[in-house]
Amino acid sequence: MRILVTGGAGFIGSSFVRYVLQTQKSVEVVNFDLLTYAGNLRNLDDVASSPRYSFVRGEALPNKCGKERTALPG
Numbered sequence: 001m002r003i004l005v006t007g008g009a010g011f012i013g014s015s016f017v018r019y020v021l022q023t024q025k026s027v028e029v030v031n032f033d034l035l036t037y038a039g040n041l042r043n044l045d046d047v048a049s050s051p052r053y054s055f056v057r058g059e060a061l062p063n064k065c066g067k068e069r070t071a072l073p074g
């Protein structure tokens with residue numbers, strides 16, 4: 001199984017990525033992060049060379065459905 005973790009270079013996300021890689025030996029983790037001021041790939045130096053870990057820089061955005069829900073009157 002492969003899972004996508006958004007914000008994986010942040011405080012909580014990096015701990016989650018590390019936890020999954022250490023405890024779920026058949027799981028691959030794709031870390032999808034924008035690397036804002038809060039993101040730092042050094043948080044994951046210890047797992048960066050794992051063949052079950054990869055990083056993709058990108059921005060998670062609200063989907064169309066989410067925008068429509070936000071626009072609905074209260």
Ligand SMILES: NC(=O)c1ccc[n+]([C@@H]2O[C@H](COP(=O)([O-])OP(=O)(O)OC[C@H]3O[C@@H](n4cnc5c(N)ncnc54)[C@H](O)[C@@H]3O)[C@@H](O)[C@H]2O)c1
Pocket residue numbers: 006007008009010011012013014032033034035036037038039040058059060061
């Ligand atoms: N040393 C500490 O105790 C410490 C350090 C940092 C944070 N915190 C606490 O942790 C909590 C927040 O932690 P967190 O890990 O949720 O947040 P975070 O701000 O630490 O990390 C968020 C991550 O998401 C990424 N990101 C932001 N917007 C994105 C987008 N649109 N698409 C993709 N990636 C995006 C950022 O680059 C970053 O890596 C807060 O309560 C904060 O106070 C504590």
